[in-house]
Amino acid sequence: MSTRRLIVGITGASGAAYGIRALELARAAGMETHLVVSRSALLTLNQELGLQKADLEGRADVIYPVADIGATIASGSFRTMGMLIAPCSVRTMSEIATGVTSTLMSRAADVVLKERRRLVLMLRETPLHLGHIETMAALTRMGAIVMPPVPAFYARPQSIDELVTHSSARALDLFDIDTGAVRRWGGLKDSLLT
Template sequence: MTNDKMKPNQRLIVAISGASGAVYGIRALEMLKAAGIESHLVVSKAAALSLEAETDLSLGDVQALADVVYKPADIGAAIASGSFRTLGMLIAPCSVKTLGEITTGVTSSLVSRAADVCLKERRRLVLMVRESPLHLGHLRSMAAVTEMGAIVAPPMPAFYTKPKSLDDMVRQSVARSLALFDIDVPMTRWGEDISLND
């Protein structure tokens, strides 16, 4: 399913973990497809349950949005190796459990193993952490993973865009996260689309 016009490293790993907010990963897959970026998807077991509870989509529906799909226990997958070139990895949403595994280097699944590979290869790793309120352990994990080179990017609504729907807010949050990989997707930008003079 790879587009021959794509450069070999124009791939992004997308992981959907078990935190609430599976829609962030779904929108990321849709935006990557529109941008011509090859997507490599892994959905955790807990995320499969979240999909069922939060959306009208089946796991198969979501997997169909990706170019390549991996099983969460497949630690021998291409994305588990540093020699497999990618732009990095987006975990959307990122559960606190997944955050903890990445922070400690305890890679018990393909999600945390692929994230660990991105860190060791100095590739971009963006974690859309979904938890509130946060206790000190969560905050320390976020600080530690940031020191390791990851970017913690909780999906925060950008009210200056004057969103008209929940989906507007989701799309803006995902677009901001993809922009961290220098992937150009439609989004409202301060200073370009909006300013205080509007």
């Protein structure tokens, strides 16, 4: 049985490109990918990327309807490396933190946490109020990693695509999936301080 499986969730927060790129990079690295997309994410995918539901076919090994609470990824006996939610909305983050799972998205994330597997949330919200921060702290204590997609300007990106690729590949790094797409920090070349 393959355990090189990764669940990818895409929610309705802005930044649908992060989830799509993560899927592409994970599959290129030989991962078996399992995708769940929220209803709101379908709107965002269309608005931001011009993608329709049919355009998702073939982008993952398995695609689940968000209402399918009987899906394999809803059970801890289905072994995975964990789950990346990219982007992650505050609503989804809050559902996961409370354990009140109303969709396959939050149920799969809850299963990942209970099985002590890696859960990475590319939270897309700013500015943050205290409730958001406390929810992030609670999830961190539960074992999740909150990773807002913050651009790495040291890599001198030349396009939005490069920014998206770097952040998505860094998220996959957290699962020990080396995509070869990260321009690694090599230290300062010429220091102005000397």
